[in-house]
Amino acid sequence: MRKTILTLVGLSILGGTTLGGFALNVQAVETINSQANVSILGGPLSINGIEEMNFGNIELNGKDQIKTGDSISVTFSDYRGSNNEGFELTVKSDSAFDNKGLNLKLNPTASSDSQVTLAPEFEVTNELHQVVIGEQEKLKGTATDYDVTVGNELIAAKSAKAGSYQTILTWNLTATPNE
Known part of the structure; x- marks a missing residue:
């Protein structure tokens, strides 16, 4: 009886090893494919922040005076994710400096991205002036x-x-259509 059990165990191990070798070559009867889908949606074109301008004090002395302020940072984002449209950043004032002997000039001097065009120096009025294109x-x-x-x-x-x-500056960021 002991011989029979050992023989059966031996055949099981040998048979398992042999069958195990054949199991690696088994092929699937059917193959099926599936998809993974996603829609990427464009985000906003938006102004994130604009610093205030403060010129401090100017003491009258009988001469025209120019007071240079600290440069300000204008930050905005274009998350539309498409180059189908451009954009334009403009600014205007509320005319509070008109007829007061005060003129405000802006000069865009640098951008974090070389893809944009900066406007030359301009005087701010109650009409929209381009800052960045x-x-x-x-x-x-x-x-x-x-x-x-x-x-x-x-x-x-x-x-x-x-x-x-004080004058209030109104900044506008608008999409420009593909021309």
Whole structure:
């Protein structure tokens, strides 16, 4: 009986090893494919932040004076994820400096991205003035953050009256259509 059990165990091990070798060559009877789908949606074109301008004090002295302020940072994002449209950043004032002998000039001087075009120095009025242009042909179409440095100066004419003055600047970031 012991011989029979040992023989059966031996055959099981030998048979298992032999069958195990054949098991590696078994092929699937059926193959099926599946998909993985995703839709990437474009995000916003948005202004993230603009620093305030503060020119401090100007003391009247009978001459026109130019007060240069600290450059400000204008940050905005284009997360649309497509280069089908460009963009334009513009600014205007509320005319509070008009007829007060005060003129505000802005000069975009640097950008974190060479794909954009900076406007030359301009005087801010109640009409929209271009600050930055992102032309559709130059944009890569990837989600991008922009940081534009804008120099500024305030010109106080010798005719300016003593007082505290403030103007509100309105910044607009708009998509420009593919032309």
